[in-house]
Amino acid sequence: GTAGSGGERPRQPLSEEITARERKDIEQMSKLVIVESPAKASTITKFLGKNYTVMASMGHVRDLPKSQLGVDIENDYEPKYITIRGKGELLSALRKEAKNADHIYLATDPDREGEAIAWHLATILNEDAENITRVTFNEITKTAVQKAIKEPRNIDINLVDAQQARRVLDRIVGYKISPVLWKKVKRGLSAGRVQSVAVKLIVDREEEIENFIPEEYWNIYVDLKDEKTNKIFQARYFGKNGKKQEIHSNDETQEILKNVKNAKYVVTEVKKGERKRTPAPPFTTSTMQQEASRKLGFTLKKTMSVAQGLYEGVKVSGKGSIGLITYMRTDSTRISEEARAVAKEQIIGRYGEQYYENRYYKTGKDAQDAHEGIRPTYINIEPDSIKGDLTPDQYKLYRLIYNRFMASQMKPAIYDTMAVNIKANEYDFKANGQNLRFKGFMTLYVEGTDGKEEQEEGMLPELVEKQKVKLEKINPKQSFTEPPPRYTEASLVKVLEEKGIGRPSTYSPTITTILERRYIEKIQKQLQPTELGKIVNKLLIENFSDVINVEFTARIENEFDEIAEGKEEWKKMIREFYGPFEEEVEKVEKELEHVKLVDEVSDVKCEKCGRMMVYKYGKYGKFLACPGFPECRNIQPIVETIDVPCPKCGAKVQVRKTRRRKNYYICENNPKSCDYISWNKPKVGEKWNPQDAADVKDATKKAKKTTKKTTKKTKTTKTTQKTKNSKTSE
Numbered sequence: 001g002t003a004g005s006g007g008e009r010p011r012q013p014l015s016e017e018i019t020a021r022e023r024k025d026i027e028q029m030s031k032l033v034i035v036e037s038p039a040k041a042s043t044i045t046k047f048l049g050k051n052y053t054v055m056a057s058m059g060h061v062r063d064l065p066k067s068q069l070g071v072d073i074e075n076d077y078e079p080k081y082i083t084i085r086g087k088g089e090l091l092s093a094l095r096k097e098a099k100n101a102d103h104i105y106l107a108t109d110p111d112r113e114g115e116a117i118a119w120h121l122a123t124i125l126n127e128d129a130e131n132i133t134r135v136t137f138n139e140i141t142k143t144a145v146q147k148a149i150k151e152p153r154n155i156d157i158n159l160v161d162a163q164q165a166r167r168v169l170d171r172i173v174g175y176k177i178s179p180v181l182w183k184k185v186k187r188g189l190s191a192g193r194v195q196s197v198a199v200k201l202i203v204d205r206e207e208e209i210e211n212f213i214p215e216e217y218w219n220i221y222v223d224l225k226d227e228k229t230n231k232i233f234q235a236r237y238f239g240k241n242g243k244k245q246e247i248h249s250n251d252e253t254q255e256i257l258k259n260v261k262n263a264k265y266v267v268t269e270v271k272k273g274e275r276k277r278t279p280a281p282p283f284t285t286s287t288m289q290q291e292a293s294r295k296l297g298f299t300l301k302k303t304m305s306v307a308q309g310l311y312e313g314v315k316v317s318g319k320g321s322i323g324l325i326t327y328m329r330t331d332s333t334r335i336s337e338e339a340r341a342v343a344k345e346q347i348i349g350r351y352g353e354q355y356y357e358n359r360y361y362k363t364g365k366d367a368q369d370a371h372e373g374i375r376p377t378y379i380n381i382e383p384d385s386i387k388g389d390l391t392p393d394q395y396k397l398y399r400l401i402y403n404r405f406m407a408s409q410m411k412p413a414i415y416d417t418m419a420v421n422i423k424a425n426e427y428d429f430k431a432n433g434q435n436l437r438f439k440g441f442m443t444l445y446v447e448g449t450d451g452k453e454e455q456e457e458g459m460l461p462e463l464v465e466k467q468k469v470k471l472e473k474i475n476p477k478q479s480f481t482e483p484p485p486r487y488t489e490a491s492l493v494k495v496l497e498e499k500g501i502g503r504p505s506t507y508s509p510t511i512t513t514i515l516e517r518r519y520i521e522k523i524q525k526q527l528q529p530t531e532l533g534k535i536v537n538k539l540l541i542e543n544f545s546d547v548i549n550v551e552f553t554a555r556i557e558n559e560f561d562e563i564a565e566g567k568e569e570w571k572k573m574i575r576e577f578y579g580p581f582e583e584e585v586e587k588v589e590k591e592l593e594h595v596k597l598v599d600e601v602s603d604v605k606c607e608k609c610g611r612m613m614v615y616k617y618g619k620y621g622k623f624l625a626c627p628g629f630p631e632c633r634n635i636q637p638i639v640e641t642i643d644v645p646c647p648k649c650g651a652k653v654q655v656r657k658t659r660r661r662k663n664y665y666i667c668e669n670n671p672k673s674c675d676y677i678s679w680n681k682p683k684v685g686e687k688w689n690p691q692d693a694a695d696v697k698d699a700t701k702k703a704k705k706t707t708k709k710t711t712k713k714t715k716t717t718k719t720t721q722k723t724k725n726s727k728t729s730e
Contacts, residue, residue, distance in 0.1 A: 079207030140323030282373030285504030433460035500554035
């Protein structure tokens with residue numbers, strides 16, 4: 001298939017047989033290696049000889065223009081690529097170096113995006129040059145880099161086409177639907193193929209929660225004593241005469257209690273066994289994002305940023321700049337045999353042979369499996385040994401990746417289990433116990449969960465059949481079914497992956513975008529739709545249901561995969577999509593009436609004019625504003641309080657943010673009658689250290705000074721720029 005402007009470049013196959021003389025000539029040639037980032041360039045430079053120059057493209061060098069659609073519909077959807085603003089000087093330097101080089105290696109990231117960047121670079125430098133080849137490596141180590149340089153290949157045009165198909169389709173959807181939102185709802189709104197589906201999932205979940213009707217249910221727990229050991233254990237009501245019974249009312253509960261209160265409790269069955277708990281596989285992008293969110297509190301964006309740094313290279317004492325993890329955009333759990341061998345040596349050396357097990361993991365059916373799972377590149381470099389060389393965030397994420405990988409090659413944990421059935425007249429109770437006999441992989445790592453953590457049960461006493469046990473206490477407990485939980489970043493990524501929406505590289509930008517657009521907001525880690533998000537979602541699913549739905553988005557991802565495998569031509573896919581879509585857009589533009597956005601009303605009264613204030617959004621988030629603008633310009637911050645009283649005076653404690661969005665805690669009476677202020681959330685009964693107040697005030701003063709300096713510098717720069725522009729125009 002044709003790949004954008006210029007088409008596919010015919011290339012001669014790379015020679016596999018090189019004579020010794022030719023090899024010597026090649027080694028003496030001047031070579032240019034182009035990567036994406038300076039950190040990666042710094043790490044790679046030390047692995048190559050003196051004849052190599054390594055430069056960074058700083059990501060993409062060409063893209064579709066922001067000011068227009070950038071896709072020539074009349075010319076078979078040809079993309080109109082332009083040089084990204086600000087990249088002019090960099091490209092001049094790359095061209096200059098390329099002219100002096102005998103050979104050019106394009107060593108951008110090993111995925112579709114990286115392949116596309118390599119293709120754009122080749123097009124800009126000289127698309128027909130035979131001395132431009134592509135190299136990829138999954139980890140930035142000396143062995144991997146040198147091997148890649150010895151095995152260059154041509155640019156994989158199928159991967160480039162898959163990336164172009166995604167870029168062009170998303171551009172068409174975004175640039176055709178967004179103007180409809182501007183005209184009919186509000187200027188500045190936008191829609192996206194994947195982002196809008198993510199918003200839909202969050203809105204649908206919110207509707208489930210709002211429409212949820214709780215149902216009553218009861219559990220009956222009994223505390224029983226083994227009189228041989230005097231050990232008390234707990235059993236739970238199961239049913240009657242061997243049949244399970246669910247209890248839905250107090251009347252049913254009281255009936256059971258009446259019959260078991262004075263009954264004799266007899267053990268009728270004891271089952272002993274063992275349970276194995278196996279380790280989780282090495283990280284994929286998705287599972288790394290989920291675990292970093294659960295265990296470290298990282299946002300998706302932060303996780304990917306920190307992981308990128310670990311992959312590209314970190315300066316380690318005595319070793320220089322080294323890449324600490326393999327490529328972090330992957331949906332595979334496959335691990336190389338070399339990595340397995342080193343892990344085996346490390347585990348046996350540290351824990352003993354009884355802890356090691358060579359494990360293989362199945363990669364999901366929709367996974368591309370182009371790379372390994374995420375693992376440490378140097379398995380002998382333990383996290384604590386380089387803690388001083390890493391930032392706190394780098395250390396936390398590296399330790400998480402390292403421990404997860406090592407645990408994946410370890411033996412399962414083994415529990416001794418006991419299940420006991422107990423009769424009280426015709427009523428059945430069950431008790432379960434377990435005891436950890438062998439810790440196995442849990443010595444190093446235990447996977448987190450989105451719900452409640454698994455409760456570790458203690459072992460039951462040594463009970464035998466027909467044994468009587470004494471009733472100590474009956475505890476009936478009323479409960480109500482709960483609605484499904486709101487999505488967190490971690491659980492949303494899990495659902496996106498399960499439904500086949502997006503790919504590893506798209507999860508983070510998707511969630512970041514819908515947060516920035518204020519279609520959703522994050523409250524205590526939970527994602528909730530805003531009123532704006534609900535309105536836009538309703539409009540999109542009512543008018544563009546063929547595009548903004550889970551099934552279509554998942555099917556399109558499969559088509560991208562087929563293009564990457566050379567099974568489908570990318571422009572054919574766009575052609576088939578565009579016709580019906582364009583008709584739908586034209587129909588909506590004609591028929592859709594204007595949608596009026598109504599501000600969400602708060603319960604706070606404006607102290608200046610008495611109107612009920614409404615919620616607005618600004619640069620620093622949500623705030624309260626008087627709806628009487630412009631007559632009344634009153635605004636107020638939204639005050640968040642906590643349920644712990646001020647440790648000094650007992651009043652309410654407010655949560656506020658610094659200019660850098662860091663939380664601090666302050667008494668509502670500060671500065672009038674109380675001076676309590678602290679970085680740390682107060683705890684009941686905890687004494688306050690006045691030094692905390694000094695620390696917060698000191699940091700706030702420094703932040704204000706920095707802001708003033710930055711503002712002054714910005715003003716000076718703008719003034720200088722205006723002067724330059726004025727001279728130029730003269």
